[in-house]
Amino acid sequence: MSDRMIKKVWNDSLDDEEGSSGAVVSTFQHVHTERLFLRKPENQDVTDILRIHGNPATNRYNPHGPMTNNDEAAERLNDWQKSWANDGFGYWSIFAAEGSEIIGFGGISRIFWVGREALNLYYRFDNGSWGRGYATEIARTAVQLAAEHLPDLPVIARINPANSPSIKVAAKVGLRLNPMASNNDYAVYTIRW
Known part of the structure; x- marks a missing residue:
């Protein structure tokens, strides 16, 4: 993993004696990228989930x-917290490194897609944060962490075929259109499929 992409991964909750699943949990819980701070969602994030996911834009x-x-x-929020409890990773609450307000949510979460276990890559940002490359930064970080810690699982991004900005992000981080995994609702981009 590039030092430039991920400045610091806090291993603040589990030590090496807890095994590989403990290492995954501690690796994913708090992550700093070049410009973002990513953390496991907390109960107080529910207002921001509605603010961002309730925005028509x-x-x-x-x-x-x-x-x-x-x-x-x-x-x-409950679904995301269950993912964290069951898998030791999931979608993050995202902050600009210099800010105290959540600007988005994203990361990877375990799903089953067309009969196969996979990691769903997801990112959604407040529209005031668009155009700054944050989606690419979070997606690249999630894909890199998945490759390092969950290499047996493919990463997928299910994208509305009209959503060219998300398609560009998926392509920038190495995902490619997979017609075999796509359906009428989603163009599915994959890596390690």
Whole structure:
């Protein structure tokens, strides 16, 4: 992993004696990239989940549309926290390194897609943070960590075919269109499939 991409990975919760799953948990919990701080979602993030996922601009290509209420945001947070509890990794809450407000959510989470276990690459940012390369930075970090710590699982990005900005991000971090994994709703980009 490039020192430039990931400045510091905090191994603050588990020591080496806890085995490889402990190493994955501690590696993924708190990550600093060149310009971002990524951490495991916390209960107080529910307001930001609704703010970002409820914004019509950030859901332009989402086939399900924006979130509409706190209950949906709480359910999403609960799902993300279950991923962390079960797998030791999942989607992060994302902060600009110099800021204290969440600007997005993203990372990788274990899913089953077309009968196969995979890591879903996901990123969604507040539209005030668009155009700064943050999606590429988070995606590159997630793909690099997956390659290092979860090399047996392919990484996939399920993208609305009209969402050219997300397609460009996936391509920049090495994912390629996989027609065999795609369907009517999503063009699926993969690596290690």
